Amino acid sequence: MEKEKKGKKIWKYLIIILLILLVISLIIGGYFLKLYLYPTVSFSLKGEEKYLLSYGDKYEEAGAEAKVNGKDYNNKIKIDDSKVKIDELGEYKINYSITLPNGKQENLERIIKVVDDIKPEIKLKGDNPIKISYGSTFTEPGYEVSDNYDESDTLKVEVTYDRTINTKESGTYQITYTVTDSNHNSNSIVREVIVSPRIVVINGITYVEGILIVNKKYSLPANYNPGENKEAANQLYLMRMEAAKYGYDLRYCSGFRSYNYQTNLYNNYVKKYGQAMTDTFSAKPGHSEHQTGLAFDIGAIDDNFGDTETGKWLAINAHKYGFIIRYPKGKQDVTGYKYEPWHVRYLGVELATKVYKSGLTLEEYLNI
Numbered sequence: 001m002e003k004e005k006k007g008k009k010i011w012k013y014l015i016i017i018l019l020i021l022l023v024i025s026l027i028i029g030g031y032f033l034k035l036y037l038y039p040t041v042s043f044s045l046k047g048e049e050k051y052l053l054s055y056g057d058k059y060e061e062a063g064a065e066a067k068v069n070g071k072d073y074n075n076k077i078k079i080d081d082s083k084v085k086i087d088e089l090g091e092y093k094i095n096y097s098i099t100l101p102n103g104k105q106e107n108l109e110r111i112i113k114v115v116d117d118i119k120p121e122i123k124l125k126g127d128n129p130i131k132i133s134y135g136s137t138f139t140e141p142g143y144e145v146s147d148n149y150d151e152s153d154t155l156k157v158e159v160t161y162d163r164t165i166n167t168k169e170s171g172t173y174q175i176t177y178t179v180t181d182s183n184h185n186s187n188s189i190v191r192e193v194i195v196s197p198r199i200v201v202i203n204g205i206t207y208v209e210g211i212l213i214v215n216k217k218y219s220l221p222a223n224y225n226p227g228e229n230k231e232a233a234n235q236l237y238l239m240r241m242e243a244a245k246y247g248y249d250l251r252y253c254s255g256f257r258s259y260n261y262q263t264n265l266y267n268n269y270v271k272k273y274g275q276a277m278t279d280t281f282s283a284k285p286g287h288s289e290h291q292t293g294l295a296f297d298i299g300a301i302d303d304n305f306g307d308t309e310t311g312k313w314l315a316i317n318a319h320k321y322g323f324i325i326r327y328p329k330g331k332q333d334v335t336g337y338k339y340e341p342w343h344v345r346y347l348g349v350e351l352a353t354k355v356y357k358s359g360l361t362l363e364e365y366l367n368i
């Protein structure tokens with residue numbers, strides 16, 4: 001009896017253990033079967049899915065990444081880029097594929113679009129800006145064009161003028177050159193044409209756009225002896241009166257100087273300082289603005305005058321009376337003279353105001 005009971009129990013246990021083993025092996029087997037039949041796949045492109053490639057540029061393959069059931073599969077990726085033509089505009093496909101252990105294939109695609117998105121180049125022949133003299137004939141010097149895709153004969157060039165260039169009308173004209181390639185990329189450049197002012201010399205006296213000009217380049221004849229200009233002297237008086245109201249003393253230092261007077265003055269300076277030095281602050285006979293009767297030295301003939309309250313008042317108010325500070329700071333290369341905060345030139349209120357507001361020297365303003 002006892003033995004029989006024991007035997008039955010052992011069988012029972014054995015069956016239970018076998019059942020447990022069976023279940024475990026089914027679970028494990030099922031798991032591996034699932035991995036095989038339905039693997040977990042991650043497969044993706046590196047870089048852009050749609051890649052714009054500028055014509056003429058190299059395509060650099062960014063590749064793809066693959067993992068199957070968590071394992072690296074990168075070295076099994078096949079890349080087919082045989083249809084890509086980077087030397088022709090258009091859309092091309094690159095195929096990326098992997099073959100899974102169950103024989104199935106996974107595919108990805110990248111589109112390469114070869115485009116011409118580069119602007120053509122345009123270079124101007126000749127100067128920019130071009131300076132031409134008043135009344136001369138203007139000939140457009142032309143341009144050169146090139147492009148990454150188009151040959152130069154398929155490039156379109158449009159040349160437009162802001163207004164017709166009339167060399168008998170001084171000023172700045174603009175020519176715009178626009179080049180467009182066959183893929184509608186375009187590029188523009190502007191050329192300035194500066195027609196120099198009308199310069200008229202009457203009896204040895206130079207007028208630029210009607211304004212009497214004396215500087216290192218343009219002189220007055222020895223016999224030009226107009227004396228002090230009445231209008232200028234009157235305006236100077238009004239300005240000095242106005243300054244005096246604020247307590248500023250625009251003392252009269254010098255006005256009209258004749259050719260002979262300037263000759264003596266210049267020669268004396270040369271004796272004292274030598275010619276090179278003299279030429280930075282004193283005019284050669286015939287080249288002094290004082291000979292016009294339109295120039296005055298006021299306040300104080302002192303390099304620091306411009307920093308005094310009086311000098312500052314003069315600098316910002318002179319134009320209201322028709323004067324400009326003729327030799328501004330830092331413009332020696334243009335005017336020929338170092339800074340002279342005391343030297344004013346009469347131009348009339350309208351022109352003086354324009355020159356003052358332009359911030360330019362008279363030479364720059366007149367383009368001479």
Ligand SMILES: [Zn+2]
Binds near residue numbers: 343
């Ligand atoms: Zn002076």
